[in-house]
Amino acid sequence: MAQKKEPSFRQSVDLMFNRAVALMDLPPGLEQKIKVCNATYTVRFGVRLRGQIQTFTGYRSVHSEHMEPVKGGIRYSMGVNQDEVEALAALMTYKCALVETPFGGAKGGLCIDPRQYDEHELEQITRRFAYELAKRDLIHPSQNVPAPDMGTGEREMAWIADQYARMNTTEINARACVTGKPLHGGGIAGRVEATGRGVQYALHEFFRHPEDIAQAGLAGTLDGKRVVVQGLGNVGYHAASFLAAEDGAKVIGIIERDGALVDENGLDVEAVHQWISNHGGVSGYADATYVEDGAKILEIDCDILIPAALEGVINLSNAAKISAKLIIEAANGPVTAGADDILRERGVVIIPDLFANGGGVTVSYFEWVKNLSHIRFGRMQRRQEEARHQLVFNELESLSDQTKSEWRLSPDFKQKYLRGADELELVRSGLDDTMRAAYQSMREVWHGREDVGDLRVAAYLVAIGRVADSYRAKGL
Numbered sequence: 001m002a003q004k005k006e007p008s009f010r011q012s013v014d015l016m017f018n019r020a021v022a023l024m025d026l027p028p029g030l031e032q033k034i035k036v037c038n039a040t041y042t043v044r045f046g047v048r049l050r051g052q053i054q055t056f057t058g059y060r061s062v063h064s065e066h067m068e069p070v071k072g073g074i075r076y077s078m079g080v081n082q083d084e085v086e087a088l089a090a091l092m093t094y095k096c097a098l099v100e101t102p103f104g105g106a107k108g109g110l111c112i113d114p115r116q117y118d119e120h121e122l123e124q125i126t127r128r129f130a131y132e133l134a135k136r137d138l139i140h141p142s143q144n145v146p147a148p149d150m151g152t153g154e155r156e157m158a159w160i161a162d163q164y165a166r167m168n169t170t171e172i173n174a175r176a177c178v179t180g181k182p183l184h185g186g187g188i189a190g191r192v193e194a195t196g197r198g199v200q201y202a203l204h205e206f207f208r209h210p211e212d213i214a215q216a217g218l219a220g221t222l223d224g225k226r227v228v229v230q231g232l233g234n235v236g237y238h239a240a241s242f243l244a245a246e247d248g249a250k251v252i253g254i255i256e257r258d259g260a261l262v263d264e265n266g267l268d269v270e271a272v273h274q275w276i277s278n279h280g281g282v283s284g285y286a287d288a289t290y291v292e293d294g295a296k297i298l299e300i301d302c303d304i305l306i307p308a309a310l311e312g313v314i315n316l317s318n319a320a321k322i323s324a325k326l327i328i329e330a331a332n333g334p335v336t337a338g339a340d341d342i343l344r345e346r347g348v349v350i351i352p353d354l355f356a357n358g359g360g361v362t363v364s365y366f367e368w369v370k371n372l373s374h375i376r377f378g379r380m381q382r383r384q385e386e387a388r389h390q391l392v393f394n395e396l397e398s399l400s401d402q403t404k405s406e407w408r409l410s411p412d413f414k415q416k417y418l419r420g421a422d423e424l425e426l427v428r429s430g431l432d433d434t435m436r437a438a439y440q441s442m443r444e445v446w447h448g449r450e451d452v453g454d455l456r457v458a459a460y461l462v463a464i465g466r467v468a469d470s471y472r473a474k475g476l
């Protein structure tokens with residue numbers, strides 16, 4: 001029998017798109033217009049480092065401008081190439097539509113191993129890359145707004161924001177040119193945790209629907225569920241940490257670049273995270289079993305598998321051996337189109353990337369709005385809210401005195417009820433609402449249409465439908 005060929009990442013995204021549009025009735029040509037990547041800019045630039053000029057290659061892809069600005073992270077990795085950046089940009093278009101953020105899709109990448117450079121060198125490289133993009137309006141508050149992705153974080157976003165501000169000294173909205181900035185550099189509370197927090201909220205919503213839990217062959221709540229996480233970076237760490245500390249899930253496996261840690265009784269996520277920060281990997285960690293071939297741990301028996309590192313890790317070579325009942329795609333594209341077919345046939349439920357990691361862009365949207373409005377969320381209403389609650393409270397106490405009744409509100413209730421919401425609470429509330437609404441929109445299609453058998457097709461149907469509506473409403 002001929003060996004089935006693994007499609008590239010971009011082909012995988014296109015195949016998933018094709019499966020969905022085959023079930024839609026789009027006008028001729030519109031399907032192609034939505035699918036293609038509008039433009040990819042490749043830049044090669046030199047930076048003088050350690051006494052010699054080094055040349056770097058970077059990309060910024062704009063997949064769809066049906067809404068502007070376009071939005072999507074900037075990745076630093078040696079694996080970055082045009083195919084990958086275009087696939088990620090396409091996913092951003094569908095993700096933004098699904099989680100209802102008013103953006104088109106984009107993505108950027110720099111072919112670099114950031115661990116090979118010190119902080120000062122990385123700043124020089126980042127500023128030069130930002131300069132190259134900004135001078136072509138590929139970084140711009142109203143046209144193209146990057147964010148962190150693999151290998152980048154708050155620090156890089158702060159350099160990008162500062163570089164843009166230096167080039168546009170009179171632009172009052174300069175800070176809105178990039179999201180994921182540190183709180184004291186124009187960022188928003190809750191952005192660092194947002195994608196992992198979104199994964200947690202996505203699972204909360206999934207576990208609110210007994211029919212969906214049963215479809216995955218699971219029962220009960222998140223409490224005690226056995227979880228395996230791949231990649232304890234920004235997304236993986238926050239997801240694992242919240243699920244373990246707040247929902248009682250048991251993280252029995254953590255897979256990193258240099259191997260994996262396993263413990264049936266549950267790993268201490270904080271301790272492992274600390275170990276990785278200090279030692280650069282998981283090997284040498286004493287309180288668990290170390291497995292050198294980390295990818296094998298994707299296959300161990302568990303309830304929930306959270307790939308949170310990179311694309312293509314569940315593919316034709318291992319899809320048949322995956323034992324998890326539920327996979328939540330915290331990374332972008334961790335399951336190839338071929339593996340998706342195999343897993344679907346085997347009845348594994350997959351919560352797809354364009355929904356599962358949509359928490360990042362959702363809170364980026366809040367940050368962008370905050371930057372444009374130049375005021376912290378909650379600043380105007382927090383104390384007014386508290387004063388109104390105090391009024392209710394005083395009234396209840398005086399009623400209780402007048403009627404000489406014995407009842408009293410508990411002090412804990414009083415404290416909780418009186419406090420007005422701060423920015424972090426508002427951000428989490430907005431994120432939770434977004435994840436619930438997006439899940440419900442997918443779910444309606446999943447259970448409501450006979451011809452839709454999985455959440456991924458449902459997600460694409462909802463997202464493509466919204467992009468198509470936008471084109472229909474305003475033309476091309």
Ligand code: NAD
Pocket residue numbers: 148149150151152195230231232233234235236255256257258294308309310311330331332357358360361
């Ligand atoms: P990160 O760089 O913070 O973390 C990635 C982690 O994966 C690191 O700990 C790294 O050591 C590990 N890793 C790399 N290669 C690995 C391998 N072969 N096997 C096991 N582990 C490996 O990146 P991140 O921001 O957490 O992004 C992870 C994924 O989530 C990416 O697919 C990214 O596109 C996606 N994502 C990120 C965000 C965000 O807000 N950061 C938002 C949406 C989606």
